[in-house]
Structures are given as C-alpha cells and as structure tokens.
Amino acid sequence: MSSQPPEPPPPNPTTAHGSDRKLRADARRNRERVLRTAQQLFATEGxxxxxxxxxRRAGVGPGTVHRHFPAKEALxxxxATDQIRQLVAEAEALAASSDPAxxxxxxxxxxxxGAENVAVKSALVAAEFDLRTAAPDVAADLTRHVADLLDRAHAAGTVRSDLTVEEVMALVAGAFAAIRHIGAETSRDRxxxxxxLILDGLRPHPR
Structure with a gap:
C-alpha cells in the first residue's frame, strides 16, 4: 500500500486577502512618505x-524608492502630480463652503x-513633461474646480467680470515664472x- 504525502491545506482566502490589503496599505504609506520627503527636500535642498x-530621510529602504521611482524624472x-491632488482636495473643501472669496x-x-516646487516644475519642462498630458484627469479636475469657484466669485462680484478660467490658469503659471525670475523660490515672503500683486489685479476696479 503506497502512501502519499498529505496535500497542503488550501490558503485561507480571508487571511490571504487581508495580507494583500496590508501589503498594499503599507506600500501606499511608504510611497506617500517618499513623496512628502522628496517634496520637502527638493524645495529646501534642490x-x-x-x-x-x-x-534615508523618509525612513524606507533604497529599494523601496527605486522600485516606485526608477528614475529621478518619475519622482x-x-x-508634481501629488501636489495637484492636494490642491484638488483643498478645492473640494472650498467648494463645499459658502465663502464667495x-x-x-x-x-x-x-x-x-508652485513657488515651493518651481524647481520640480522646471525640471519637468526640461525633460519635456507636461502635466496636462502626463496626468490629464488630475489637471482637469483642478481646472474644473477653479472654473466653478470663478463662477461663484463672478456671481458675488468679488472678481473682475471679464476674467476667464483660461486667463486665471495662465496667470498662475505666470506667477511661477515671475517667482523664479527674481529668485524668490526660497523666500515665502517674496x-x-x-x-x-497678481491676485489684486483680479479684483474689480473701484469706480
């Protein structure tokens, strides 16, 4: 009579799925930690x-960073994309308020x-990356929120009546260029x- 080794018990789906979720959650936390650390270091140290x-500063292994971001440009x-997501979240909170300003x-x-991360944006431009094409959904979300808040400001009379969302976004981009032009990236006051100065120009002119 031949004896065969007992088959291993089937994996417990609950345990396996729970482990997968934990790994995914850990990976997300590590990635977010790397992004926040990179954002701060790029702004303060270049x-x-x-x-x-x-x-090292994020408290993760080098392999974790290289696995998520194999090249500097990817980071x-x-x-930059994470910053836009943060701004979208802030815009959503503002949209839920009743503040006309x-x-x-x-x-x-x-x-x-943008001022804190103008170097990152410049690096993306040099590498011929465009956030509007690299992360179109996130960029479109932010523009949509700006347009909605602009409509509210128009209705409240807190902004020039002839201002369009395209002009607003262009002026924001212009602010980044102006900040870099005078070397004010590291000076929050400047x-x-x-x-x-730019925001004052968007307000209605007194008659």
Whole structure:
C-alpha cells in the first residue's frame, strides 16, 4: 500500500486577502512618505538630492524608492502630480463652503505650492513633461474646480467680470515664472508678495 504525502491545506482566502490589503496599505504609506520627503527636500535642498538620501530621510529602504521611482524624472512627475491632488482636495473643501472669496484662497494655495516646487516644475519642462498630458484627469479636475469657484466669485462680484478660467490658469503659471525670475523660490515672503500683486489685479476696479 503506497502512501502519499498529505496535500497542503488550501490558503485561507480571508487571511490571504487581508495580507494583500496590508501589503498594499503599507506600500501606499511608504510611497506617500517618499513623496512628502522628496517634496520637502527638493524645495529646501534642490534637485541634486539623491534617491538614496530621500529614502534615508523618509525612513524606507533604497529599494523601496527605486522600485516606485526608477528614475529621478518619475519622482519629479509623481511629486508634481501629488501636489495637484492636494490642491484638488483643498478645492473640494472650498467648494463645499459658502465663502464667495474661496477662489482667492485656492489661487493663493496654488501659487504657494508652485513657488515651493518651481524647481520640480522646471525640471519637468526640461525633460519635456507636461502635466496636462502626463496626468490629464488630475489637471482637469483642478481646472474644473477653479472654473466653478470663478463662477461663484463672478456671481458675488468679488472678481473682475471679464476674467476667464483660461486667463486665471495662465496667470498662475505666470506667477511661477515671475517667482523664479527674481529668485524668490526660497523666500515665502517674496513669493507671497508676487502672488498678492497678481491676485489684486483680479479684483474689480473701484469706480
């Protein structure tokens, strides 16, 4: 009589799925930690910081960073896209409020975010990356929220009546260029002053 080794018990679906979810959650947390750390380091120390140094500061292994971002350009793009997602979340919160000046709050946040990460945006331009094509859904969401808040501001009379959303987005991009032109990337006061000059130009002129 031949004896065969017992078959291994089938995997417990609940345990397996739970482990998968935990791994996915851990991977997401690690990725977010890397993105936040990279954003801060790029803003304060420049783009020369290495992927290994970002991993060390984020408290993860170098393999984790290289697995998610095999090239520096991939990390630049992810940081810029993540910033837009944060701005979309802020726009959604503002849309849920009744503040007629919410447009100016959002534009201030957009300009501050861009000022802190103008180097990343410049690197993407140099690498011929365009966020509008690389992350079209996220970019479109932000533009849509700006348009909605602009409509609210028009109705409340808190913004020039002849202002279009295309002009608003162009002025925000222009603010980034102006901030970089005078080397104000590392000065929140100077970059905020430029942003305020632009925002003041969007308000109705007194008659």
């Amino acid at each position: 783009l020369g910081v290495s992927l290994d140094e970002i991993a 630049y793009l992810a940081v 919410a447009l100016f709050t959002l534009l201030s946040a957009m300009m501050a975010s 970059s905020a002053h430029i942003a305020q």
